[in-house]
Amino acid sequence: MNSSTVSYAIQAEAIRVFCGFRNPNLSEAQFFTQLGQTFMPGTPYMLQPLGLAAYLPGVLSNPAANLPQEFALICYASPEVWDKAMHSTLRGRVYNQTHGGVYAMPPSGASFPAFVENLPGTAVDPYYLFQQATDWQVGGSKVAVAGKLKVGQSGVDFRTELRSALLNQRSKLEGAGIGQVVTVARDDFAVIWFHSLSGDLQLDTDFLSGVLSVPTVLENQRVVCVDEPPILNITKSSAYNFIFLRESKYFLR
Numbered sequence: 481m482n483s484s485t486v487s488y489a490i491q492a493e494a495i496r497v498f499c500g501f502r503n504p505n506l507s508e509a510q511f512f513t514q515l516g517q518t519f520m521p522g523t524p525y526m527l528q529p530l531g532l533a534a535y536l537p538g539v540l541s542n543p544a545a546n547l548p549q550e551f552a553l554i555c556y557a558s559p560e561v562w563d564k565a566m567h568s569t570l571r572g573r574v575y576n577q578t579h580g581g582v583y584a585m586p587p588s589g590a591s592f593p594a595f596v597e598n599l600p601g602t603a604v605d606p607y608y609l610f611q612q613a614t615d616w617q618v619g620g621s622k623v624a625v626a627g628k629l630k631v632g633q634s635g636v637d638f639r640t641e642l643r644s645a646l647l648n649q650r651s652k653l654e655g656a657g658i659g660q661v662v663t664v665a666r667d668d669f670a671v672i673w674f675h676s677l678s679g680d681l682q683l684d685t686d687f688l689s690g691v692l693s694v695p696t697v698l699e700n701q702r703v704v705c706v707d708e709p710p711i712l713n714i715t716k717s718s719a720y721n722f723i724f725l726r727e728s729k730y731f732l733r
Contacts (some may be wrong), residue, residue: 486728489613497606499592500583501549512714521709526575528564531557531730534616538719546668557730606664614660620681624672626695635667647686
């Protein structure tokens, strides 16, 4: 007799890694209001029925020049589920249309990460450190955001140095209970998410001190969605992890 099980752990290739820059027509207060009242709770509201696995957004208040003001992991059951949701459903198309009123498009955008060892040295794609599935709604997660330390350093050299620092630390991170690290690095900044199955994630970012300016490290606070996702009152730099029931049919193994 065959049996099916449901696991909500996903491969990192199924994560949309997003960096958002505020629409210049909005003040920071207006931007935070839009995010907290509509856009952030609207993401699981619109996408949960389409195979959303997890949603971890965050914001910076008064960020330094060239840093994103919002950043997120938008996790799906698979890349194929994302593609169908965005391009073959009305919900997905409506969701996509909401971005322009909140973000500057470009430079805001999202892409799937690649395994760090498969990424060409000059690539600007996001990447991940561990080849294992992760349930981002379980355990603890933190996100670090920072500009590059060396102002005159080229984007290629910055990304190369950052990647080397993370690879050199990979075994120590794993030994500390961190099971996944997802990074996006542009020419001037990096955003790095860390996940541990332990709810008490101890994170030491000193190993990045030669590459990044002092990072802002935020813990992803749980936002439990009992019915509709709740409104957030965003007034400062903060990060969230929306906890919602997943649509099990997308996760059958």
